[in-house]
Structure formats: structure tokens, C-alpha cells
Amino acid sequence: VRAYVLSFQCPDQLGVVAQYSQLFLEVGAFITEISNYSDPVSNTFHLRCVFDDRAMTVDFMEFQRRFTAVAEALGMHYQLRPTDELPRVLVAVSRYDHCLNVLLNKWKSGALPARIVGVVSNHTDCRGLVEWYGLPFHYLPVNAETKPQQEAGILAVMQAHQVELLVLARYMQILSDDLCRQLAGRAINIHHSFLPGFKGARPYHQAYDRGVKVIGATAHYVTADLDEGPIIAQEVRAIDHQVSVEQMVHLGHDTEATALSQAVRLHCEQRVQINGQRTVIL
Amino acid sequence: VRAYVLSFQCPDQLGVVAQYSQLFLEVGAFITEISNYSDPVSNTFHLRCVFDDRAMTVDFMEFQRRFTAVAEALGMHYQLRPTDELPRVLVAVSRYDHCLNVLLNKWKSGALPARIVGVVSNHTDCRGLVEWYGLPFHYLPVNAETKPQQEAGILAVMQAHQVELLVLARYMQILSDDLCRQLAGRAINIHHSFLPGFKGARPYHQAYDRGVKVIGATAHYVTADLDEGPIIAQEVRAIDHQVSVEQMVHLGHDTEATALSQAVRLHCEQRVQINGQRTVIL
Amino acid sequence: VRAYVLSFQCPDQLGVVAQYSQLFLEVGAFITEISNYSDPVSNTFHLRCVFDDRAMTVDFMEFQRRFTAVAEALGMHYQLRPTDELPRVLVAVSRYDHCLNVLLNKWKSGALPARIVGVVSNHTDCRGLVEWYGLPFHYLPVNAETKPQQEAGILAVMQAHQVELLVLARYMQILSDDLCRQLAGRAINIHHSFLPGFKGARPYHQAYDRGVKVIGATAHYVTADLDEGPIIAQEVRAIDHQVSVEQMVHLGHDTEATALSQAVRLHCEQRVQINGQRTVIL
Amino acid sequence: VRAYVLSFQCPDQLGVVAQYSQLFLEVGAFITEISNYSDPVSNTFHLRCVFDDRAMTVDFMEFQRRFTAVAEALGMHYQLRPTDELPRVLVAVSRYDHCLNVLLNKWKSGALPARIVGVVSNHTDCRGLVEWYGLPFHYLPVNAETKPQQEAGILAVMQAHQVELLVLARYMQILSDDLCRQLAGRAINIHHSFLPGFKGARPYHQAYDRGVKVIGATAHYVTADLDEGPIIAQEVRAIDHQVSVEQMVHLGHDTEATALSQAVRLHCEQRVQINGQRTVIL
Structure with a gap:
């Protein structure tokens, strides 16, 4: 099992959570930590989650490809990294x-x-x-x-x-x-x-x-x-x-x-x- | 516009976020505050969010009916209340x-x-x-x-x-x-x-x-x-x-x-x- | 028994503590709380004490008269008040x-x-x-x-x-x-x-x-x-x-x-x- | 100029401050830091001071001899040490x-x-x-x-x-x-x-x-x-x-x-x- 940490921010809009989480469900990305924040002043949505591949049905390259599409659609700045690759x-x-x-x-x-x-x-x-x-x-x-x-x-x-x-x-x-x-x-x-x-x-x-x-x-x-x-x-x-x-x-x-x-x-x-x-x- | 606060806890499993957020997207529930926590020791998922009906396409009774179905499927304990109804x-x-x-x-x-x-x-x-x-x-x-x-x-x-x-x-x-x-x-x-x-x-x-x-x-x-x-x-x-x-x-x-x-x-x-x-x- | 609180500050010099405490001893002023500070930057001596008259051999007027003499000799700013007279x-x-x-x-x-x-x-x-x-x-x-x-x-x-x-x-x-x-x-x-x-x-x-x-x-x-x-x-x-x-x-x-x-x-x-x-x- | 730190505790009684400070004045021990506390529950007096010999008229051996007499009279536990001798x-x-x-x-x-x-x-x-x-x-x-x-x-x-x-x-x-x-x-x-x-x-x-x-x-x-x-x-x-x-x-x-x-x-x-x-x- 390998774990990954994903953090992103994007303009807030209806369905941000649904879109990224739908992808996670489809590919079987199991979330173990999640926290997020909607800033009412800047109207930005911020999220950090940790997930692992215990139930993942696609390989990481494919996950990245599909996530990139979601990220672009939502105007995200994001960072995605395996937790065993330390900064x-x-x-x-x-x-x-x-x-x-x-x-x-x-x-x-x-x-x-x-x-x-x-x-x-x-x-x-x-x-x-x-x-x-x-x-x-x-x-x-x-x-x-x-x-x-x-x-x-x-x-x-x-x-x-x-x-x-x-x-x-x-x-x-x-x-x-x-x-x-x-x-x-x-x-x-x-x-x-x-x-x-x-x-x-x-x-x-x-x-x-x-x-x-x-x-x-x-x-x-x-x-x-x-x-x-x-x-x-x-x-x-x-x-x-x-x-x-x-x-x-x-x-x-x-x-x-x-x-x-x-x-x-x-x-x-x-x-x-x-x-x-x-x-x-x- | 009326706002609601929802809090729930349930056993943690793949797709919890996706299921509730899919419902929110379908009915147009606009989330303005959200925070959640997956407890790795008790294996429970905890969530609190505030949403409003600015873009909601169903009435609140219908929302409740559909949310109850999700809640039962996921084994939730939950509390749902308009923010203007103080405890x-x-x-x-x-x-x-x-x-x-x-x-x-x-x-x-x-x-x-x-x-x-x-x-x-x-x-x-x-x-x-x-x-x-x-x-x-x-x-x-x-x-x-x-x-x-x-x-x-x-x-x-x-x-x-x-x-x-x-x-x-x-x-x-x-x-x-x-x-x-x-x-x-x-x-x-x-x-x-x-x-x-x-x-x-x-x-x-x-x-x-x-x-x-x-x-x-x-x-x-x-x-x-x-x-x-x-x-x-x-x-x-x-x-x-x-x-x-x-x-x-x-x-x-x-x-x-x-x-x-x-x-x-x-x-x-x-x-x-x-x-x-x-x-x-x- | 009546208690008094005395606070003062004065230029720091050899014998400040000895002079006021000698007076206290002579008149039998029993100190129950005392704290003080010598400021090394401003060269000032600061003191606060609480004393009572359980063993006092002079009346308060006489104490005040004699304390005033010490205070003037040392260039004190001071405040002296019975503790039962609240500000x-x-x-x-x-x-x-x-x-x-x-x-x-x-x-x-x-x-x-x-x-x-x-x-x-x-x-x-x-x-x-x-x-x-x-x-x-x-x-x-x-x-x-x-x-x-x-x-x-x-x-x-x-x-x-x-x-x-x-x-x-x-x-x-x-x-x-x-x-x-x-x-x-x-x-x-x-x-x-x-x-x-x-x-x-x-x-x-x-x-x-x-x-x-x-x-x-x-x-x-x-x-x-x-x-x-x-x-x-x-x-x-x-x-x-x-x-x-x-x-x-x-x-x-x-x-x-x-x-x-x-x-x-x-x-x-x-x-x-x-x-x-x-x-x-x- | 050499500095010393003195700390002691003793039963509280009238004249504790006067007695030690009188000695300090007599021998020209210049106090630069002083703090003390009278415990109303245990009836003990606690003091710590730092003094130096800039104006001292006796040598340290003689100071110690005379301080020991005061300490014994008052039933002190004390510690006296030059500040340049670290514990x-x-x-x-x-x-x-x-x-x-x-x-x-x-x-x-x-x-x-x-x-x-x-x-x-x-x-x-x-x-x-x-x-x-x-x-x-x-x-x-x-x-x-x-x-x-x-x-x-x-x-x-x-x-x-x-x-x-x-x-x-x-x-x-x-x-x-x-x-x-x-x-x-x-x-x-x-x-x-x-x-x-x-x-x-x-x-x-x-x-x-x-x-x-x-x-x-x-x-x-x-x-x-x-x-x-x-x-x-x-x-x-x-x-x-x-x-x-x-x-x-x-x-x-x-x-x-x-x-x-x-x-x-x-x-x-x-x-x-x-x-x-x-x-x-x-």
C-alpha cells in the first residue's frame, strides 16, 4: 500500500467536493485524512487529503492523468506527492x-x-x-x-x-x-x-x-x-x-x-x- | 437564501465523501463551510458542513428524504438544522x-x-x-x-x-x-x-x-x-x-x-x- | 489587627532596604508580604509590602511621621494605605x-x-x-x-x-x-x-x-x-x-x-x- | 567588582529583613537584585538577592563570618556563592x-x-x-x-x-x-x-x-x-x-x-x- 498527499486550492463553486470525490470513488482512492476550508472572503476552496491505493483500480499514472483533467476544469493549484517522498x-x-x-x-x-x-x-x-x-x-x-x-x-x-x-x-x-x-x-x-x-x-x-x-x-x-x-x-x-x-x-x-x-x-x-x-x- | 448545518459521523469506508457530495451536487446544495476528520483508531468518519439553498433545485423536505436514504446506507448518526433555528x-x-x-x-x-x-x-x-x-x-x-x-x-x-x-x-x-x-x-x-x-x-x-x-x-x-x-x-x-x-x-x-x-x-x-x-x- | 499596604520607588543606593526595614523593626511593623525590584537600567528601587500592627509600638500617625522622614531622605514616591480602604x-x-x-x-x-x-x-x-x-x-x-x-x-x-x-x-x-x-x-x-x-x-x-x-x-x-x-x-x-x-x-x-x-x-x-x-x- | 548570590529561607518573624539588611549596610554589600516571599501558610520567609563588593568595607571571609552569625540567630537554611562560580x-x-x-x-x-x-x-x-x-x-x-x-x-x-x-x-x-x-x-x-x-x-x-x-x-x-x-x-x-x-x-x-x-x-x-x-x- 502506498499513500499520497494531495493539496489544492481553487475558486469556490458548486460541486467542487463532488467532482474530486467522484473521481476518487471511481478509481478506488481510499481517503484516510481530509480537511478543507471554504474562504468566504476570497471565495476560494482549500483542501488537503491523504489517500492510499489499497483499493485503487487504476495505476498512479492513470490517476494523475484523470486528476489533471479535474484540476484544470476547476482551476486548481495543486500538489500531489507520495508520502514516502519527503520534501x-x-x-x-x-x-x-x-x-x-x-x-x-x-x-x-x-x-x-x-x-x-x-x-x-x-x-x-x-x-x-x-x-x-x-x-x-x-x-x-x-x-x-x-x-x-x-x-x-x-x-x-x-x-x-x-x-x-x-x-x-x-x-x-x-x-x-x-x-x-x-x-x-x-x-x-x-x-x-x-x-x-x-x-x-x-x-x-x-x-x-x-x-x-x-x-x-x-x-x-x-x-x-x-x-x-x-x-x-x-x-x-x-x-x-x-x-x-x-x-x-x-x-x-x-x-x-x-x-x-x-x-x-x-x-x-x-x-x-x-x-x-x-x-x-x- | 436559507442556510443549514449538517453534522454526521459514520463508519469510515470508500466513497463516503463521494456519496454525500454527489447528492449535494444533484440537488444544488451550495457548501460554504466544510470540515471533516477520519479517525484512524476508531475508523469513523466525521463531517460538519454548512450549506445554503441559493441554487437548490428541490425543496427542503425532498432534500431531507434523499439525505435520509444516504444516511441510512452509510450508517450515519447525523444532525441537520437550519442555522436560524438556534439550539x-x-x-x-x-x-x-x-x-x-x-x-x-x-x-x-x-x-x-x-x-x-x-x-x-x-x-x-x-x-x-x-x-x-x-x-x-x-x-x-x-x-x-x-x-x-x-x-x-x-x-x-x-x-x-x-x-x-x-x-x-x-x-x-x-x-x-x-x-x-x-x-x-x-x-x-x-x-x-x-x-x-x-x-x-x-x-x-x-x-x-x-x-x-x-x-x-x-x-x-x-x-x-x-x-x-x-x-x-x-x-x-x-x-x-x-x-x-x-x-x-x-x-x-x-x-x-x-x-x-x-x-x-x-x-x-x-x-x-x-x-x-x-x-x-x- | 489592621493591615497596611506600602508601595514606593526611589533612586537605588546602598542601604535602601536597611533604612526602611530598620524603621519597621523599631516600630514593630510586622511584614506579611514583600516584594521588590532593583531596575539595573533605570537605577530605581521598587518595593511593595503589606504589614500589620499586631506588634506595633507606636500609633499609625507616628509611624507615618517617621516613615515620611525616611521617604524624603531617600527621594521616594510612595503610597501607603490601610488594606481595608479600597481604592x-x-x-x-x-x-x-x-x-x-x-x-x-x-x-x-x-x-x-x-x-x-x-x-x-x-x-x-x-x-x-x-x-x-x-x-x-x-x-x-x-x-x-x-x-x-x-x-x-x-x-x-x-x-x-x-x-x-x-x-x-x-x-x-x-x-x-x-x-x-x-x-x-x-x-x-x-x-x-x-x-x-x-x-x-x-x-x-x-x-x-x-x-x-x-x-x-x-x-x-x-x-x-x-x-x-x-x-x-x-x-x-x-x-x-x-x-x-x-x-x-x-x-x-x-x-x-x-x-x-x-x-x-x-x-x-x-x-x-x-x-x-x-x-x-x- | 565581584558579585554574589545569596538565597535563604527561615521561620518568619519580626525583623528578618531588618537584621540581614542591617548587616549588608554595615559591610557595604550593594544589592542589585532582590526578591522575597513570606509564606502565610508555612510561616516561612524566603529571600534571594544578588549583591556585589563595589562598596564593601570588609573582605568576603569576614562577611561570611558575620552573615553566619545572623543566619544562625534566625534559623536560616542558606546558600551563598560568587556568581562566577557556576553550579x-x-x-x-x-x-x-x-x-x-x-x-x-x-x-x-x-x-x-x-x-x-x-x-x-x-x-x-x-x-x-x-x-x-x-x-x-x-x-x-x-x-x-x-x-x-x-x-x-x-x-x-x-x-x-x-x-x-x-x-x-x-x-x-x-x-x-x-x-x-x-x-x-x-x-x-x-x-x-x-x-x-x-x-x-x-x-x-x-x-x-x-x-x-x-x-x-x-x-x-x-x-x-x-x-x-x-x-x-x-x-x-x-x-x-x-x-x-x-x-x-x-x-x-x-x-x-x-x-x-x-x-x-x-x-x-x-x-x-x-x-x-x-x-x-x-
Whole structure:
């Protein structure tokens, strides 16, 4: 038995569910997980399902052919993949390694449904950790002059390893608008504040100055508008006046690592669909 | 345009989605909200959808007739109701009025999708509040000898007002096994602890003695096993060593009222399905 | 035995604790609660303690005289009050009554350590509720022309009732800069977002558009900079893509009422000290 | 300038604050952090302060001599240590490495105010990770017959490295009553549930069966009563019906690691005092 995960979005209309499910019934695709959402504002229909071939009466090629016809008729954007083919992920990091460290630990233990294929960094601090996990470490230093070439280097690594998702795990460089566009929907960043509060640099310092009682971290898709991309996951933690900026930085490590690894997990399980500036999590 | 909410559960099998959605397509039932869940442990399929008749080609009686046939074929338990017919709710309370107070305020402002038809109580403390809201207050005192008659009185009020849900809003009497059985799936209790910790009496005292750092409240369906019924909603709140039992009681008021009103909202929107000792929230 | 609560802040220096505690020892003031904080950034010392006179060897007038000498020597701002003299509070409200409703319920049950002396409103919607609680309802309508007079009316009510704290419980008028200055540290507002995100009008709409996964409410002191005053309490609640703006408004009611009543409780127990743009909660 | 952290508890009585603070003033000990708590139930006074010698007029030996006199007079249990002498910590682990992994990462980055001196384990799975961090890995296998010798081995490692705190980071062996007593107040365990719910084995399975809507983790001191020791930190995370036992295990990793590292940080900063079955966190 082989299982597949299908996710799609399309304009909402009468019979969307009937049409795709009729096909599933005809070919004997057995659904084991299903969730969906009709957005009343954008008038879009969103669905994610997992099905297997225990009762399938056609082969997968034929299923794909027939599904494509339905998808075209309904104007779908969709993604269809066997669950045993994990998405290929590249992690980018600078010097702070706490997010990287948790991602690699989860990946190794099987808790992260992804295939991490390597790490890129503009510093060498994390080389030892990455290599201990048996992963290639791509050192791509960058300065104002070399930024275009360095970004080309990142893309080259992505192409060489057929990377589907770039995870910025406290990567402290702002991507160029051009790279943001190329990676639309395929790059996740962790911002160490509860967006939209404290965008930009040194958010914990901003939070301290403002005297907030709760800090947070936000995992979001990268867009050309800095820290404005669609939000996937947010984690929060109560603090009090005693917590210094330095302690916030340390306490924030847990919040950041949890939000980022949660977002990567959701994305890799095809649970996230971008719906304008919002996301639907199925 | 009239809208309807349908919720059902049935044994999981190939084609469940296709069968019901085929019917919907045939009669032109336009789905605006849909969510579902296939439980891999109990092998049950759970669905909730909201649809309207903007494009319906048959009348509602005919729709019901045809849906009943599908429901029988698939072995469904289902509930089908126009969204403008709100569930009729009776609240039971003893002396603490904080949960009742929030329920009535939400009901009056339209935040609670229910039609509260009255309040029963074994004390008279809350009469003034209830009558201020223009609701009938049924005073049904109880002691060890009169318990059967008093419970008969509650049932009589429920029947007289066609009550579909009894909400125990800090009602400090334990219902008899017999009444629990009669009200299976139709009575929600708020327990002022984070179940399964601190079952039974005086949970805040138990929590204080144990020195927990988080307190909570649990809204659950009533069953003959005290504080063991399927959980609908849980709310938590961090505390520290400075919080006395008395302060816990006060702080807990918010947690209890929030959990209970959330559970009542979920139930009344037909989002809750009982699945053994667990619930599915759609 | 009579108990007193003392709170003060002063520049930090060697011997602050020794000097005040030496006085307490000399006069036999028995401390039952104490907490304090030395702010390393502002170099201020903050203290709150509760003491009683079970062993006091001087009368309260004499204690006050001697404490004043210490307070002046150390440059203190302080507040000293018997715990049985509850702070006098006025609530301002417009049309939404969910925060007012919870405040009044807590006040009546004794959960709020304050003496609510009345409610002012620019609408009449809440009159019935307020009068049911036996409190005076001051109707002070306002428009662009009458704003100065209306604010003078609020101040007149405050003076007539010796009000120490004004609580804006979803009062939808922006106070003039002049009134803000007069009420510095004596007026608490509830903002229905997690500040500093979504300042200003219609924060739930802003939150919906931005697609956040957590909403919140912030209780803060009123200052002339709108929604920028020192934060006292923040509450958060996870949401998902299914939650409409209307549902956010309803779900937010609990968060707002909890944060506001928590802030009022902290203020009335003299636990809050303003430290620049931040607060110290003792 | 050298800083010191002092924490003590003693029976509450008039003049405790005055006596210790008088000494501090006399010797010029400059307090930079102070917090304290008077427990009204146990009648104990708890204090933690940080002070430095910038203005000290005696040497540290003389300070200690004079403080000891005060401590004896007041019946204190106390701990006094220069802040640059970090507590020596030994970690025990079995096969799951997620808690160990976060502890080591925090330790290396300076986020954990402790000196980790090694890791003991009854399995060899974590040897590579531990040695990558440059720490000694003590492999001490155990079975029913060898338990006494193995525990003696743990104690021998603790003595050899002057270990002050043993951290059970998902160490899956139950310590003998005798070892629990020897390590009273010096061993912290992480239990992967929100105690007191789901004590003992397989708590995530218990939580799944019970259908809870929130899971948690509890860091507590080890006592002979399994999972009943004084609680230091608890973390929670909302879940829904979709979360399988396997996913709970994975999601729980973050909660466990956060609660455990928070508890270790609090203990090592001398912020935790055991007060019967409860803890005071200063």
C-alpha cells in the first residue's frame, strides 16, 4: 500500500467536493485524512487529503492523468506527492545555531517529515554541528558587493540538490527582492518577535523598551516586504519586568525554535496554503 | 437564501465523501463551510458542513428524504438544522454566578449561538440576575431525600421548553447516574481544574497543596463517571507560589467562564462529536 | 489587627532596604508580604509590602511621621494605605458591555479589591446593567463640539466621588491630551489587540487582514500617545484561519475582560509602578 | 567588582529583613537584585538577592563570618556563592536525546548558567552527541540485578566531579528510594505530562485515550514518591483530536525541553526553594 498527499486550492463553486470525490470513488482512492476550508472572503476552496491505493483500480499514472483533467476544469493549484517522498529542504543559518540545532535533532529522530539536504551559511560557526550530522555545509560568505553572486550561490545549491524549501533559521541577511520573488512560497523565515509588532532589527530590544508582558516568535513565508509575508505559526511566552534583554534573547530561543520547526513541519506535510496575505492551515 | 448545518459521523469506508457530495451536487446544495476528520483508531468518519439553498433545485423536505436514504446506507448518526433555528439551552447554577453571568452576557449580545430558555437552580442567589435578563428562573431546591423529585423537576423544565442542551454552570450537585444516562451528549459541565488532575471536590485546594504552576478549567460532557466525560474545551493560566487558594478561586473565574462558553458555542454550532471517550471538534 | 499596604520607588543606593526595614523593626511593623525590584537600567528601587500592627509600638500617625522622614531622605514616591480602604474606581464605557459586565460581577462577588463608585458613559445602553448593580450611571453624551465640557463632566464625577482610578472599559472616545495628562497613572484602558501590533481603530480587522495566528488584548495606562502608555497586562489566544472578524470580536471579549480586570486588580493592590515607558509589577 | 548570590529561607518573624539588611549596610554589600516571599501558610520567609563588593568595607571571609552569625540567630537554611562560580551539573539520559540536545546547546551558547561536567547514560545512543560537545560520557548500563551498583556508579561520578545537580533528561530508569533521599533537592526530573495528570508510564498514550485538549510537561525535584516531587516549571501546548500519539510524542519534545531547561536555569540561579511539597520561585 502506498499513500499520497494531495493539496489544492481553487475558486469556490458548486460541486467542487463532488467532482474530486467522484473521481476518487471511481478509481478506488481510499481517503484516510481530509480537511478543507471554504474562504468566504476570497471565495476560494482549500483542501488537503491523504489517500492510499489499497483499493485503487487504476495505476498512479492513470490517476494523475484523470486528476489533471479535474484540476484544470476547476482551476486548481495543486500538489500531489507520495508520502514516502519527503520534501527536500535546505537550511540557511548565520551564527546563532539554536534553531538549526533543534531542526537537525528533529530531522535525525524522524520528528520532522522532511529530507534536509544541507546547510548554507555566511559564517563558519555552524560547520562543526552540521558536519556532525553528516550533512554538507556550504560556506557562502557575503558582503555588500558580493550579494548578487552569493545569492546565485544559494540558488545553485538549491538547484543542485533539487531543494523545494529554503528555511532561514536565524539567517541574518535580508534576501534581495529578486530572490524573494523567485522563492515565493518556498522560503520560510523565523522572526524573533510576535509580528506585526517589532518588525526589523533587534526586536527583543524593541520589546524591552516597550515593556511588553508577552514575547513571541513568528514563522512566515519570505516576501519582498520585510517581515510582512504570510504567517504560518506564532508562539508566545509570558515575561515580566525582571527579564532583561539578554534573558529575553535566551528565553526566546525556545520560542523561535518551536515556531520554526512547527512551520516547517506544517509546510512539509502540505498543510499550508497561501491565500493572499494570509495562510490556510489544513 | 436559507442556510443549514449538517453534522454526521459514520463508519469510515470508500466513497463516503463521494456519496454525500454527489447528492449535494444533484440537488444544488451550495457548501460554504466544510470540515471533516477520519479517525484512524476508531475508523469513523466525521463531517460538519454548512450549506445554503441559493441554487437548490428541490425543496427542503425532498432534500431531507434523499439525505435520509444516504444516511441510512452509510450508517450515519447525523444532525441537520437550519442555522436560524438556534439550539434551546437551559442553564443550571448554584451560588457562584460568574459562569452564568458571562453566558447570559454573551447570549444577550449575540455572541453565543444559542437560545437560552431559562435557568434552574437549587438556590435563589442568582434569581435577580436571571430575571434582569428577562429569563424564567426555576427554583428547585434539593436535599438527599428529594433528589429524585428535584431531578424530575429539571427534566420537566427541559421537556416543557424543548431543551436540547443542559449547561451546568457551576451547579454544585452531582447528577444521578440515571439522569446522566438520560442526558448523554446533551449536558455540559465545567470542572474547575485541568482534568484529569484534581477530579472531585475542591480542586483549587488540591492544586495549591500540590504546588502546580498552571491551573485550568475543563468543559466536558456529563457522564455517570464523575469528571470523566469526553472533554470539549480546556483553558489554562500560569500561576506562581504567591497565589493563594482564595486568589486561585478568583483567577479561575475567567478560565472557567471562557472554557464553558467556548464549549457551549462549539456544541451549539454542531462542531462537537463524541467519539468514545474523546471528542472530535470540527 | 489592621493591615497596611506600602508601595514606593526611589533612586537605588546602598542601604535602601536597611533604612526602611530598620524603621519597621523599631516600630514593630510586622511584614506579611514583600516584594521588590532593583531596575539595573533605570537605577530605581521598587518595593511593595503589606504589614500589620499586631506588634506595633507606636500609633499609625507616628509611624507615618517617621516613615515620611525616611521617604524624603531617600527621594521616594510612595503610597501607603490601610488594606481595608479600597481604592475608589469609576468605570467609563460606551456600548460594548462585556468588560463592564465582568468588572461588576467580580466587584460584587468580592473578587476585585476595589470600590466601584459609578459608571460614566456617552451612551445609555449600559444604564440598566449598572443600575441593576445599584450603582449610579452618569450619562455624559459627547460630540466634537462638546468634548471639553463632557471631559469636565467626567472630572467632576471623579472629584465628587473622590475617584482614584478611571477604568476605560471599551470606552470608545479618545481622551484629550489635557485629560490624559491630568489622569497620568490614574486611568487604565483596554486595547483589543496585542500591542504594539494593531494600534488605533478596528484592530480585529487589522489582525484578520494580516492573518495572525494569535490575537490578544492589552491593558495599559492612558497617555497622550494613543495606545503607547505603559503596559500592565496582556492576554493572548490562539486562532486559526477559520476565525472570521466577527468571531474574533466575540472571542476577544474574554481576552479583553480578563486582561482588564487583571490590570485593575494589580493596580488596586498597589502592585503596579510606572517606570518610564515600562511597568514594574510587584 | 565581584558579585554574589545569596538565597535563604527561615521561620518568619519580626525583623528578618531588618537584621540581614542591617548587616549588608554595615559591610557595604550593594544589592542589585532582590526578591522575597513570606509564606502565610508555612510561616516561612524566603529571600534571594544578588549583591556585589563595589562598596564593601570588609573582605568576603569576614562577611561570611558575620552573615553566619545572623543566619544562625534566625534559623536560616542558606546558600551563598560568587556568581562566577557556576553550579556543577551532571545530566542523565537514556535514548531520547531531545532534552539533552537543547541543554547542551544552551550550555555551549552561554544561555544556561551552569557548568555541565558530563553525561551518564544506561545506553550508548547519545555518546556521539555528548563527545561532540567535548564532554565525558559515562556509560553505566543497568538491569534489575545491577541497579545498586549502577546507582553507586552514578554517585561516584557525582563525587568525582563535585556535582551539585543531577538532571534527569528523559532518563528512563526509576531511581531507588535510597538514591532519591540522598539526592533530595539536588535532582530534577522531566515528566512528559502535565502533572498530576498522567503519572507514571506512557503519559502521552494516557493523554490520547483521555482526549485532553492541552498537553504539558513538568520539571520537578525527584522524590521517592514517583512524579510527586515539588514542581519547578510546567509548560503546556494546545492540541486537537487530529494529533495522534506519535505526533504528541514529537510535539511534546519542545514542551519537555523548554520546561526542563527553564527549571535547570531557575535552580542554578538559586531561584528555587523547596517549601514542603511546593516550591517558591524567586
